[in-house]
Amino acid sequence: MSPTPLLLNFLKNELAVSEQSIESALQRSGQDANLFPIVLWQYGLITLEQLDQVFDWLATNPTRQDYA
Secondary structure (H helix, E strand, O other), X not given: OOOOHHHHHHHHHOOOOOXXXXXXXXXXXXXXXXXXXXXXXXXXOOOHHHHXXXXXXXXXXXXXXXXX
């Protein structure tokens, strides 16, 4: 399962993560959307602070069922 479009928009618009970085993380995380934020951080595509922001966003976003 892929990350939701809302999460991808958050990454692009709020955290200024490039499309190339997102595509790279999507390839590395495979079909496991739960790994996607960790892969972004693990490969240096986002900072630890940004990873915290992603988790905060996921915790408050109504579409977070993809990550349960």
